Amino acid sequence: MTEPLLSVRDLRVQFPTRRGVLTAVDGVSFDIHPGEILGVVGESGAGKSQTGAAIIGLLEPPGRIAGGRIILEGQRIDGLTQEQLRKVRGRKIGAVFQDPLTSLNPLYTVGRQLTETIRTHLDMSERAARARALELLQEVGIPGAADRLDAYPHQFSGGMRQRVVIALALCANPRLIIADEPTTALDVSIQAQITSLLKRLCREHDTAVMLITHDMGVIAETADRVAVLYGGRLAEVGPVDDVVNRPLHPYTEGLMACIPTTHDRPPRLAQIEGSMPSLTAMPDGCAFHPRCPHAHDRCVAERPPLFDHAPSSAACWLWSSEGTRTLERTRA
Amino acid sequence: MRGLSGAMPPPIGSAHRPRRWDLPAGTAMIAFIVRRLIQSVLVMLTVALVGFALFNYVGDPVNNLVGQDTSMEDRAQLREDLGLNDPFPVQFARFVVNAAQADFGISYRHGRPVEDLLIERAPATLELSLAAGLFALLVGVPMGIYTALNRRGWLSKAFLTISLIGVSLPTFLIGILLILIFAVWLGWLPSFGRGTTVQIGWWSTGFLTWDGLKALILPSITLGLFQMTLIMRLVRAEMLEVLRTDYIKFARARGLSARAVNFGHALKNTLVPVITITGLQLGSVIAFAIITETVFQWPGMGLLFIQAIEFVDIPVMAAYLVLVAFLFVLINLIVDILYVVVDPRLRVGGGGGAGGGH
Ligand SMILES: Nc1ncnc2c1ncn2[C@@H]1O[C@H](COP(=O)(O)OP(=O)(O)OP(=O)(O)O)[C@@H](O)[C@H]1O
Ligand code: SF4
Ligand SMILES: [Mg+2]
Numbered sequence: 094m095t096e097p098l099l100s101v102r103d104l105r106v107q108f109p110t111r112r113g114v115l116t117a118v119d120g121v122s123f124d125i126h127p128g129e130i131l132g133v134v135g136e137s138g139a140g141k142s143q144t145g146a147a148i149i150g151l152l153e154p155p156g157r158i159a160g161g162r163i164i165l166e167g168q169r170i171d172g173l174t175q176e177q178l179r180k181v182r183g184r185k186i187g188a189v190f191q192d193p194l195t196s197l198n199p200l201y202t203v204g205r206q207l208t209e210t211i212r213t214h215l216d217m218s219e220r221a222a223r224a225r226a227l228e229l230l231q232e233v234g235i236p237g238a239a240d241r242l243d244a245y246p247h248q249f250s251g252g253m254r255q256r257v258v259i260a261l262a263l264c265a266n267p268r269l270i271i272a273d274e275p276t277t278a279l280d281v282s283i284q285a286q287i288t289s290l291l292k293r294l295c296r297e298h299d300t301a302v303m304l305i306t307h308d309m310g311v312i313a314e315t316a317d318r319v320a321v322l323y324g325g326r327l328a329e330v331g332p333v334d335d336v337v338n339r340p341l342h343p344y345t346e347g348l349m350a351c352i353p354t355t356h357d358r359p360p361r362l363a364q365i366e367g368s369m370p371s372l373t374a375m376p377d378g379c380a381f382h383p384r385c386p387h388a389h390d391r392c393v394a395e396r397p398p399l400f401d402h403a404p405s406s407a408a409c410w411l412w413s414s415e416g417t418r419t420l421e422r423t424r425a
Numbered sequence: 426m427r428g429l430s431g432a433m434p435p436p437i438g439s440a441h442r443p444r445r446w447d448l449p450a451g452t453a454m455i456a457f458i459v460r461r462l463i464q465s466v467l468v469m470l471t472v473a474l475v476g477f478a479l480f481n482y483v484g485d486p487v488n489n490l491v492g493q494d495t496s497m498e499d500r501a502q503l504r505e506d507l508g509l510n511d512p513f514p515v516q517f518a519r520f521v522v523n524a525a526q527a528d529f530g531i532s533y534r535h536g537r538p539v540e541d542l543l544i545e546r547a548p549a550t551l552e553l554s555l556a557a558g559l560f561a562l563l564v565g566v567p568m569g570i571y572t573a574l575n576r577r578g579w580l581s582k583a584f585l586t587i588s589l590i591g592v593s594l595p596t597f598l599i600g601i602l603l604i605l606i607f608a609v610w611l612g613w614l615p616s617f618g619r620g621t622t623v624q625i626g627w628w629s630t631g632f633l634t635w636d637g638l639k640a641l642i643l644p645s646i647t648l649g650l651f652q653m654t655l656i657m658r659l660v661r662a663e664m665l666e667v668l669r670t671d672y673i674k675f676a677r678a679r680g681l682s683a684r685a686v687n688f689g690h691a692l693k694n695t696l697v698p699v700i701t702i703t704g705l706q707l708g709s710v711i712a713f714a715i716i717t718e719t720v721f722q723w724p725g726m727g728l729l730f731i732q733a734i735e736f737v738d739i740p741v742m743a744a745y746l747v748l749v750a751f752l753f754v755l756i757n758l759i760v761d762i763l764y765v766v767v768d769p770r771l772r773v774g775g776g777g778g779a780g781g782g783h
Contacts, residue, residue, distance in 0.1 A: 149678060175683070183680025190678075195671035198690050200697075209689075210679045261679060 097124035098166060098268055098301050099148070105160035106143045106152060106325075115372045117143045117156070119325040122399065125269065128299045130292065132316030132333065134306060134348070136369045140325040141305045145271045147171070148303070149186050150178040166268070184214045187262030187300075189272040189291075193254035193279070197246035203230070203257050204242035207264060214265035229260040234290060252283035259291060266298060273305045288315055309348060313337055321345050324369055324380035331405025341407035341418070344381050379410070387411055461761055465754045470521070472750035476743035477520045481509070529744035534736045539744045543726060548628045549619055550718070550725030554710045556641050557649030557717075561710075562703060565653040569660025570695075573668065574687060588654035596713065600647040600720035607643060615640045617722040648717040652706045659702055663695040670694075704760035708753040 106118035118140040125131045133141050146152045148163055150173065163171040170181055182188070190196050198206060207226035211217060217225065223242070230238035233256040246254055255275060262270050272291060276284035292315050295302050304316060312319055313333065320330040321342065329342040340346045367384040370376055379397050382388040391410050400412040402419070411418040487500050487509070495503075504510055508519060523529070529539035568588075572581040591599075608616035620640030622629040631637025667673060668691055676686045715727035722728065726745060733741035 151674065151677060179680050179682065181680070182678055188675065188678035190671055190675055192671060196675045198672045198676065198694070200693050201690075209681065209685065213679070213681055213685070258675070261675075264679070 095126055096167070097164075098127045098129075099125040099303075100164040101144070101148065101161070102164070103161035104144065104147060104163065105158070106140070106147050106156060107159040108156045110155070112373065116159070116375075117325050117372060118147065120161070121320075121322065121325075121327045122161075123320045123327065123330050125301050125303060127268065128295065128301055129317045130295065130302045130304055130315055132304050132306065132312035132319040133322060134309060134312055134319060135322035135328075137307070138369060138371070139322040141322055142273050143325075144322070145188075145273050145303060145305055149182050149188055149271060150175070151182075151188075183210060183262075183267065184265045185267050185269065187264075187267040187270040189255075189258050189262050189270060189275045191274040191277050193251055193258050196258050197254060197261075199246055202243050202245055203249070207242075207257075207261060210261055210264040225264075226260075229263060230257070232263075232294065233257070233260045235260075251279055252287065255279060255283075255287050256290065259287075259294065263294065263298070263300075267300060269301045269303065270295065271303045271305070274307065275304075276311065277307065284311075291315075309337075321348065324375060325372065326380055327399065327408060328381065329405060329407040329409075330399075335405045339405075341402060341405050341412055342381075342409045343385050343387050343411070345407070347384075379408075381409075458762070461758060465758055468754050469747075469750060472747055473521050473524055474517065476524070476746045477517050479743050479746070480520065480739055481516070524744075524747055529747075530740040532733075532738055532741050534733070534738045534741070539740045542729060542741065543744060543748060544627060546724060546726045546729050548630060549723060550711060550714050550727060552631055553641065553644055553648060553717070553723060553725060554707065554714055556645035557647075557652065557710050557714075558703075558707050560645050560649040561652035561656055561706070565656030566660050566699070568653075569657040570664060570687075570692065572657065573661045573664035576665075584657065588657055591650045591654040596647060596651065596716045597720050599650055600643070600717060603643045603647055604720075614643050616643070619724060644717050644721045644723055647720065648710060648714060651713075652703075652710060655706065656699070656703055660695060660699055663698055664691060667691045667694045700763055701760050704756055704763065705753075708756040711752055712749050 101124075102122045104118055104121045105116060108115040108117060121140070121144055123131065133144065135141050143152065143156065146156070147158050148170075150170070152158065158171050161171070162169055165181065165185060170178070173181070197203065201209075204223065204226055207229060208219060208222040211222040211225050212219070215222075215225075227238055227242055230241060235241050235253060235256055241249070246257070249257060259275075262272075270291075275291065276287050279287060288311055291302060291304070294300070304311070306312060316333045318331060319333050319336040321328040321336065321344065323344050329336060329340065329345045331341070336345060337349055340349050370380065370383065376383055376393075377396075378394050379385070379388070379392040382392040385392065389410070395410075397408045397410045397413070399406045399408045400414075400416075400419075402412055402422075410416055413419065487503050487507070508516060511519075527540045529543075531537065532539050532542055535542060568584050572584050575581050594602075604616045607614045618640060619631045620636035620638075621634040622631045622637055623633045631641055668687075673686060673691055676690050681690070714723075714725060715730060717723065718725045718727035719731050726748070729741060730745040732738075733745070
């Protein structure tokens with residue numbers, strides 16, 4: 094297998110608060126390979142955004158990386174200074190946020206925001222940067238891009254603004270884009286367009302994407318592999334086909350039961366009985382045990398590590414070497 | 426004025442973030458300016474009414490003009506001549522027309538046209554206000570930025586503490602303290618007056634002599650201190666708010682330098698509301714100059730007004746009132762227009778308008 098573009102190992106993100114230390118991301122590990130789209134799913138508060146923010150070094154204080162490693166192209170990028178991280182952000186890792194209406198500075202033209210970003214990372218004259226800005230706008234499908242270069246963000250619709258945001262993320266041709274719910278704030282009719290745009294561009298540029306979303310439908314259509322987060326922990330990670338059709342983890346099974354078969358708007362996650370525990374009241378052992386139909390004594394007492402069952406892995410005792418499902422599988 | 430304000434003008438004078446998002450562009454902008462003009466005229470008429478009321482109902486204008494021994498017939502004649510027997514609307518209209526031509530009658534005390542007195546005194550007040558405004562801006566804005574960017578630094582805390590003192594001490598006390606320290610104890614700066622001034626046409630300036638500049642320092646600090654702390658707190662609050670926005674996070678995520686993010690993106694967005702408030706503060710600086718001018722015996726319009734009160738010199742009082750209100754209204758108007766210049770969302774004929782669809 095090729096060297097991964099990004100390796101996250103045992104990532105731990107904590108928020109020291111007055112009521113004690115909250116662990117928002119707790120021992121999460123995954124790889125993203127070059128050009129691959131990794132979908133990250135999980136309920137609200139599962140730690141998806143914090144994982145993304147930790148990777149690009151934009152955790153909001155007092156949030157901090159309390160453990161683990163983040164390795165980009167063989168180099169550790171956790172623990173870099175802000176100035177060093179700046180050369181990673183935008184240059185190696187681009188970002189797309191949820192709300193295109195607030196992602197752009199209202200006081201500058203989109204052309205200016207593009208050229209500024211281009212010139213921050215690439216050694217280009219203003220004129221060359223402007224030519225590149227125009228190319229990017231054309232690439233993301235802004236009609237009449239040449240005339241729109243000097244328009245202000247408020248003169249674009251939401252969908253068009255998200256295209257501009259994507260163009261901004263692509264300015265320096267990064268190897269990875271972290272897209273945190275890039276379509277959640279958009280009209281349903283536009284969501285699919287933006288997702289397929291993202292998919293197409295990344296294929297063309299060989300850019301990998303970490304696609305954070307609530308929407309299993311988007312994942313099923315777009316991602317190559319999927320990571321499922323639950324309560325700040327990784328529940329399961331594997332190729333999209335396996336995770337969707339042959340899930341290992343009982344939580345993933347529950348999630349997949351919610352995917353509609355039609356292409357109507359897929360429902361949000363969490364159709365499973367009960368709700369995800371809050372960070373302040375994380376149960377001992379497996380975080381999912383209060384809701385799990387297969388919970389047994391060990392689940393309550395001990396936290397399951399990630400068990401490898403190629404091509405997927407799951408953090409569930411059913412899949413330990415003596416777990417019931419492992420045994421079933423070997424028998425079959 | 427409430428009914429008139431409608432949805433259009435930014436809420437002037439409130440330290441709150443103006444609702445600039447609601448403002449429509451294009452032709453509505455012209456309607457906005459027209460409406461603001463009408464509003465301004467109404468404000469001025471209201472103030473004129475107060476000035477006029479002063480004239481006619483505080484004391485007897487005839488009594489103020491004539492000696493003790495004037496006969497009843499002469500007084501009645503004078504009354505008739507002055508138009509004081511005319512119906513109220515006629516008298517008020519006359520007052521307004523005269524005021525619009527900067528004619529406020531004769532000062533009871535000085536026996537000279539009020540407008541001449543004001544013109545003579547205006548440069549002193551305007552120069553003092555300008556110096557105070559500049560001091561407030563040039564010190565307040567950087568301090569606001571600094572305290573926002575270094576929120577936990579000890580220097581920020583020191584600035585905030587000092588600013589709290591600046592806000593809570595009354596102006597006259599600050600003036601007296603400054604005089605005590607820098608004029609009496611240290612003897613570095615003069616304690617009163619404008620120093621040497623130079624006459625340029627009808628304008629007398631203290632900016633051109635060393636002496637005049639030295640005389641400006643203490644009064645302008647006294648006058649500007651309150652505004653400075655206000656601007657500092659405003660810049661700080663706005664900047665902190667802007668730094669939390671998505672577009673700042675996104676600017677960081679694009680790898681822009683801290684300088685580009687803080688000064689290119691955050692500061693510019695901070696300045697939009699700051700311009701409004703600061704502009705309006707300039708109006709109040711001119712009005713508040715009364716106290717500072719009194720403490721420093723600064724020969725400006727404020728001092729003229731205080732002296733006019735002592736002598737019940739009604740024409741001077743009325744004129745000062747109308748003039749200060751006029752400056753306020755004028756500055757308001759300019760600020761509103763500046764606002765449109767800075768914020769592209771408010772510019773007339775905003776290009777693509779609804780945007781290119783999906
Ligand atoms: N500033 C903060 N202080 C304390 N806890 C925080 C802070 N920011 C986030 N958290 C916690 O981190 C956890 C993970 O948040 P995160 O934003 O990663 O969730 P998410 O999976 O992205 O959810 P959503 O789908 O709602 O965006 C949440 O439970 C939240 O309470
Ligand atoms: S470890 Fe136990 S409780 Fe957790 S998911 Fe597996 S079976 Fe359920
Ligand atoms: Mg999130």
